[in-house]
Amino acid sequence: MTEPLLEVKNLTKIYGQKKNLLRSGNQVLAVNNVSFTVNKGETFGIVGESGSGKTTIGRMIMQLVNHTNGDILYKGQKYSEFTKESAERFKSKVQIIFQDSGSAFNPRKTIGSQIAYPLLKKIKDRKAVLDEVIKFIEMVGLSKEMAYRYPHELSGGQRQRAGIARALILKPELLVLDEPVSALDVSVKSQIINLLENLQKKYNLTYIFIAHNLDLVAYFCDRIAVMYHGEIKEVGSTKQIYQFPHNPITKKLLSSILTLDGRYKVSN
Amino acid sequence: MRRMNNGSTNILEIENLTTTLRIPGGKVSVVEGISFNVKAGEKLVIVGESGSGKSMTINSILQMVPDSLIDSYKGIIKIDGENILEMSKRKFKDIRGKKISLVAQNAMTSLDPSYKIGKQVMEIYRHNHKKASKEEAKKETLILLDKMGIKNPEHVFHSYPHELSGGLRQRVVIAMALTGNPKLIIADEPTSALDPTLQLQILDLLNEINQKFGTSILMITHDFGVVSYFADRVIVMYAGEILEMGTVDEVINYPLHPYTKGLLKCIPDLSWLDKEDKIEKRKLSSISGEVPNLAKKLTGCRFAPRVSDIPEDYHESSPKMHKITDTHWVRCTCYQYYLKDSIAGLEGVK
Numbered sequence: 353m354t355e356p357l358l359e360v361k362n363l364t365k366i367y368g369q370k371k372n373l374l375r376s377g378n379q380v381l382a383v384n385n386v387s388f389t390v391n392k393g394e395t396f397g398i399v400g401e402s403g404s405g406k407t408t409i410g411r412m413i414m415q416l417v418n419h420t421n422g423d424i425l426y427k428g429q430k431y432s433e434f435t436k437e438s439a440e441r442f443k444s445k446v447q448i449i450f451q452d453s454g455s456a457f458n459p460r461k462t463i464g465s466q467i468a469y470p471l472l473k474k475i476k477d478r479k480a481v482l483d484e485v486i487k488f489i490e491m492v493g494l495s496k497e498m499a500y501r502y503p504h505e506l507s508g509g510q511r512q513r514a515g516i517a518r519a520l521i522l523k524p525e526l527l528v529l530d531e532p533v534s535a536l537d538v539s540v541k542s543q544i545i546n547l548l549e550n551l552q553k554k555y556n557l558t559y560i561f562i563a564h565n566l567d568l569v570a571y572f573c574d575r576i577a578v579m580y581h582g583e584i585k586e587v588g589s590t591k592q593i594y595q596f597p598h599n600p601i602t603k604k605l606l607s608s609i610l611t612l613d614g615r616y617k618v619s620n
Numbered sequence: 621m622r623r624m625n626n627g628s629t630n631i632l633e634i635e636n637l638t639t640t641l642r643i644p645g646g647k648v649s650v651v652e653g654i655s656f657n658v659k660a661g662e663k664l665v666i667v668g669e670s671g672s673g674k675s676m677t678i679n680s681i682l683q684m685v686p687d688s689l690i691d692s693y694k695g696i697i698k699i700d701g702e703n704i705l706e707m708s709k710r711k712f713k714d715i716r717g718k719k720i721s722l723v724a725q726n727a728m729t730s731l732d733p734s735y736k737i738g739k740q741v742m743e744i745y746r747h748n749h750k751k752a753s754k755e756e757a758k759k760e761t762l763i764l765l766d767k768m769g770i771k772n773p774e775h776v777f778h779s780y781p782h783e784l785s786g787g788l789r790q791r792v793v794i795a796m797a798l799t800g801n802p803k804l805i806i807a808d809e810p811t812s813a814l815d816p817t818l819q820l821q822i823l824d825l826l827n828e829i830n831q832k833f834g835t836s837i838l839m840i841t842h843d844f845g846v847v848s849y850f851a852d853r854v855i856v857m858y859a860g861e862i863l864e865m866g867t868v869d870e871v872i873n874y875p876l877h878p879y880t881k882g883l884l885k886c887i888p889d890l891s892w893l894d895k896e897d898k899i900e901k902r903k904l905s906s907i908s909g910e911v912p913n914l915a916k917k918l919t920g921c922r923f924a925p926r927v928s929d930i931p932e933d934y935h936e937s938s939p940k941m942h943k944i945t946d947t948h949w950v951r952c953t954c955y956q957y958y959l960k961d962s963i964a965g966l967e968g969v970k
């Protein structure tokens with residue numbers, strides 16, 4: 353299972369690129385020379401304090417923002433060398449789910465029509481599209497009537513599931529999950545993590561999981577990168593990171609996990 | 621102020637509170653018949669799924685439910701011995717800030733982006749201390765910022781909110797809540813939006829305030845780790861009702877309601893991390909089914925539709941709170957089912 357799907361090499365992002373010599377004050381070095389590899393079928397966690405650059409990495413992988421320096425390779429091909437076709441293919445194979453993906457639904461359209469939207473561009477047969485939409489709605493644990501409801505008629509957890517259905521309908525290979533359950537309560541959190549786990553097994557999906565819930569990260573991820581001020585301080589398997597953290601930043605982060613028996617004990 | 625027989629005073633007493641909202645097409649009771657106290661110097665935490673009525677409970681205590689939404693409050697809410705539901709709006713305004721005050725979830729919503737921190741804290745200070753001069757307010761504000769563990773109070777005083785980190789902003793918001801020297805701080809998920817390191821810092825700060833000044837704290841959270849680290853006592857809410865109440869030890873280590881047990885099982889288990897490789901992690905469980913729609917007429921136990929393991933004859937038609945110990949209360953008799961194999965009778969609960 354160590355076939356690399358995504359490779360990130362010396363990636364750097366500076367926000368507020370200076371346009372001329374007079375504008376240099378407002379630059380933010382959000383991501384600084386970061387490298388890691390995500391293998392097919394694994395869940396790769398990115399953790400770190402607020403503002404450390406996690407979302408920025410996710411957005412660069414999605415091509416929602418350009419990177420300033422370095423390379424990202426998908427299946428061995430550099431983003432900068434994508435042809436028109438490979439760029440198109442990439443777009444349907446890589447999807448993102450945000451903390452508030454549920455609220456990204458248009459309030460005036462039904463859930464079903466919005467889940468169908470990306471598919472309608474590819475398949476002309478409307479009946480086939482409808483069948484597919486129902487299939488995915490049921491797969492994320494919603495009942496098919498939900499297809500005919502408007503976003504405000506669903507709970508937060510249900511909307512997030514619908515958001516996952518919409519992201520999955522194009523059968524992506526890689527999902528970037530940026531705090532997908534942070535806004536949900538414990539029970540719905542578990543439901544959605546279980547759902548993601550089952551889907552991963554079924555379709556051999558690859559996940560990048562960004563989160564502050566370090567207990568869920570431990571449960572869900574195979575490998576983890578710890579970020580601090582735009583840099584990756586440590587990468588390792590979940591057990592390595594939680595059991596034998598090397599970097600003081602990692603230790604500090606882990607020791608702030610609150611468990612039922614008090615603070616998580618970090619070995620030295 | 622009423623003295624309890626064990627000698628401690630209650631800063632907050634809620635008896636049989638029902639909060640009813642007006643919604644399109646009718647009314648809905650989002651809090652129904654709840655009773656609890658907060659003792660002086662106590663840290664009480666409310667947990668429960670989304671929509672269970674946690675925020676509505678504290679919005680009732682603070683009289684913050686918008687006029688357009690509220691139909692009625694029934695019951696008693698006593699702050700420092702006085703029922704606020706029988707009080708003039710003016711009198712309540714005086715109590716707000718001086719006896720109880722709120723720490724909002726999102727620091728950004730309680731700070732005005734266009735004014736410097738100092739001006740904003742001073743303004744609240746002078747609202748709570750009408751006779752204070754400007755100089756006095758400034759002096760006290762700087763002292764308060766310093767007490768919040770802010771390293772450079774002068775600098776923060778002269779900063780705008782956006783110039784501060786999330787942690788500093790949350791400290792400023794807590795400082796604002798403390799300007800009137802309240803006896804009770806109410807905090808609605810004060811750390812949910814923070815990263816784990818910051819969360820711990822803010823909890824430690826609230827702990828320190830509680831210890832140094834004896835301020836009581838009533839906090840809402842989703843996170844049982846926070847409960848275990850922070851609280852003295854816990855209330856578990858579901859569909860507008862209290863299902864279980866007890867000390868942290870009682871609720872976390874000896875939960876008796878199936879709902880509490882269900883919530884606790886949703887917490888990922890970390891113990892596999894230091895076991896041998898072949899020991900698998902416990903699968904994450906969740907509570908099946910969904911929270912009931914409060915707008916529909918609900919009869920009997922609101923949780924029964926989601927319970928599968930309890931035989932028919934243990935269910936009560938309208939479950940009441942049962943006393944297990946002086947501090948531990950649980951709604952209904954299902955606990956007897958869980959106890960029947962292990963221990964006969966109630967004496968053996970602990």
Ligand SMILES: Nc1ncnc2c1ncn2[C@@H]1O[C@H](COP(=O)(O)OP(=O)(O)OP(=O)(O)O)[C@@H](O)[C@H]1O
Binds near residue numbers: 380382402405406409
């Ligand atoms: N569009 C933008 N323009 C300028 N600066 C930005 C922009 N987006 C993010 N930043 C800055 O880049 C840095 C990294 O932000 P990013 O959102 O990637 O952090 P994060 O690790 O996802 O934080 P959080 O845990 O709070 O979501 C921060 O300093 C942030 O203020």
Ligand SMILES: Nc1ncnc2c1ncn2[C@@H]1O[C@H](COP(=O)(O)OP(=O)(O)OP(=O)(O)O)[C@@H](O)[C@H]1O
Binds near residue numbers: 676689914
């Ligand atoms: N503005 C409103 N109009 C109508 N109903 C409302 C309104 N605000 C809240 N409610 C309802 O009141 C009930 C209790 O909501 P409340 O906000 O107290 O839940 P909560 O326990 O704080 O949940 P969360 O954990 O999501 O904050 C819910 O059923 C909710 O739908």
Ligand code: SF4
Binds near residue numbers: 878923935939
């Ligand atoms: S035993 Fe009582 S509290 Fe438990 S589910 Fe049944 S009716 Fe509800």
Ligand SMILES: [Mg+2]
Binds near residue numbers: 406407
């Ligand atoms: Mg982010």
Ligand SMILES: [Mg+2]
Binds near residue numbers: 674675676808
């Ligand atoms: Mg709430």
